[in-house]
Amino acid sequence: MSDPASSVSCMTRAIFYTASTLNGFLADPHDSLDWLLTIPQDEAMADIAAFTERIGVMVEGSATYEWVREHEDLLAHPERWQQFYGDRPTFVFTRRQPERVPGADIRFVQGAVTEHWPDIVAAAGGKDVWIVGGGDLVGQFADAGLLDEIVVTFAPVTLAAGKPLLPRDLDHTRLELMGVRRAGPFAELTYRVSGRAHHA
Numbered sequence: 001m002s003d004p005a006s007s008v009s010c011m012t013r014a015i016f017y018t019a020s021t022l023n024g025f026l027a028d029p030h031d032s033l034d035w036l037l038t039i040p041q042d043e044a045m046a047d048i049a050a051f052t053e054r055i056g057v058m059v060e061g062s063a064t065y066e067w068v069r070e071h072e073d074l075l076a077h078p079e080r081w082q083q084f085y086g087d088r089p090t091f092v093f094t095r096r097q098p099e100r101v102p103g104a105d106i107r108f109v110q111g112a113v114t115e116h117w118p119d120i121v122a123a124a125g126g127k128d129v130w131i132v133g134g135g136d137l138v139g140q141f142a143d144a145g146l147l148d149e150i151v152v153t154f155a156p157v158t159l160a161a162g163k164p165l166l167p168r169d170l171d172h173t174r175l176e177l178m179g180v181r182r183a184g185p186f187a188e189l190t191y192r193v194s195g196r197a198h199h200a
């Protein structure tokens with residue numbers, strides 16, 4: 001007889017959904033997203049809202065969590081967490097104990113992503129998992145063969161340096177182009193990922 005829990009886990013996919021500079025940076029060297037936020041975001045916000053409909057859980061590294069917490073002043077305005085994360089559980093990978101946004105369902109975890117994957121899938125409740133970033137954490141999921149899809153919205157911006165999009169080797173046999181879409185000044189590419197990544 002099939003196990004209901006395993007059929008749920010089969011449906012849950014890990015998706016790296018992000019904006020990037022044209023030359024592959026998620027943020028500038030000081031974690032700033034000014035290069036992105038100065039571009040009109042109306043269409044992008046609608047796209048993000050549509051994407052999050054199928055998301056049950058968010059997963060991110062501590063730099064991403066702390067950037068959002070500081071940028072949105074979430075310790076003073078915890079209600080703003082809901083606007084982006086809703087009620088979704090958020091797994092934050094960290095070896096520290098960062099300050100928690102009051103009232104938010106945040107689960108601080110550390111170590112191998114494979115160790116936490118069953119809990120992440122269970123928390124997703126049959127929906128997909130948004131791997132928010134940063135790039136190395138996404139790479140850890142790719143290393144483990146757990147990354148199913150990459151959706152990158154490229155902005156018409158380059159930076160001389162910054163935080164890398166995905167610092168791993170994934171060759172063309174692992175990345176299948178599934179979609180190409182224009183969204184205002186952005187270009188969105190969707191890839192299906194198979195197999196495992198390799199460290200550079």
Ligand SMILES: NC(=O)c1ccc[n+]([C@@H]2O[C@H](COP(=O)([O-])OP(=O)(O)OC[C@H]3O[C@@H](n4cnc5c(N)ncnc54)[C@H](OP(=O)(O)O)[C@@H]3O)[C@@H](O)[C@H]2O)c1
Nearest residue numbers: 019026027031061062063064067093094095110111133134
């Ligand atoms: N353009 C976009 O849409 C977009 C998307 C995502 C992120 N970003 C930005 O890009 C930047 C990403 O920063 P980042 O590359 O430094 O990445 P990050 O993944 O957000 O944070 C990295 C940190 O997470 C912790 N960590 C990672 N893997 C871990 C593991 N397996 N176990 C325990 N802890 C682990 C470590 O910190 P500690 O152990 O010291 O806590 C590590 O230094 C941020 O500024 C973020 O805001 C932009």
